[in-house]
Amino acid sequence: MAPKPLIALEQVGHSFDDGRIVALKDVSLTIAEGESVAIVGASGSGKSTLILLLCGIRVPCTGRVLWRGSPVSGPKQWADLRRSEIGIVFQEFNLFPTLTARENIEVAMFGLGGSRERQRRADAALDTVGLSERATHLPHELSGGERQRVAIARSIINNPTLILADEPTGNLDSANAAAILDLLFDLKHARGATLVMVSHDPSYAKRCARQIRIKDGSVYEQRRERARREPV
Numbered sequence: 001m002a003p004k005p006l007i008a009l010e011q012v013g014h015s016f017d018d019g020r021i022v023a024l025k026d027v028s029l030t031i032a033e034g035e036s037v038a039i040v041g042a043s044g045s046g047k048s049t050l051i052l053l054l055c056g057i058r059v060p061c062t063g064r065v066l067w068r069g070s071p072v073s074g075p076k077q078w079a080d081l082r083r084s085e086i087g088i089v090f091q092e093f094n095l096f097p098t099l100t101a102r103e104n105i106e107v108a109m110f111g112l113g114g115s116r117e118r119q120r121r122a123d124a125a126l127d128t129v130g131l132s133e134r135a136t137h138l139p140h141e142l143s144g145g146e147r148q149r150v151a152i153a154r155s156i157i158n159n160p161t162l163i164l165a166d167e168p169t170g171n172l173d174s175a176n177a178a179a180i181l182d183l184l185f186d187l188k189h190a191r192g193a194t195l196v197m198v199s200h201d202p203s204y205a206k207r208c209a210r211q212i213r214i215k216d217g218s219v220y221e222q223r224r225e226r227a228r229r230e231p232v
């Protein structure tokens with residue numbers, strides 16, 4: 001049985017500066033449940049804009065986004081999806097500098113359960129990413145790789161169906177980058193999640209089951225043999 005579509009774009013376009021800068025144009029694609037997808041292309045091709053549209057941080061100027069076959073209705077539904085179904089990992093970590101590693105993760109559970117339950121879940125997530133002993137450290141007390149692990153722990157805390165990673169290794173050295181990539185794929189396999197990752201590194205992109213290539217705001221897809229992709 002073919003995997004069910006999870007999220008799709010239908011003839012989506014997006015522009016900035018009152019339409020003078022076109023980021024994406026007439027993009028249609030479907031991402032299935034459990035799939036791993038790499039978004040690749042030159043700088044300025046529209047990769048990050050595509051990620052932001054897939055999580056509702058930006059709304060398309062034209063076209064529509066569908067979640068499980070139904071159009072996303074507006075900001076409230078997007079907020080609900082980000083809270084319960086979509087986890088996001090950015091290149092810049094985006095941690096609150098005055099909060100500990102544990103507290104940065106607890107932010108993603110705002111309004112969900114009591115404080116003890118949130119702390120228990122945050123500590124479990126830190127253990128999952130190998131940082132159980134760093135729970136009370138502030139971001140400036142962590143290495144770049146550790147800060148990205150905290151960001152990943154925050155992105156998975158609500159057991160998302162879809163993990164979006166925008167250049168998650170871009171600010172890391174090669175050793176830490178490889179470790180973070182392994183962690184993302186380990187989590188994807190362990191949880192059965194869908195992974196969509198922007199990467200400038202072809203060797204990283206080849207680990208995904210599918211590559212979506214973007215050039216000048218337009219998308220085309222390249223498929224590879226499964227045996228050469230996504231080793232378990």
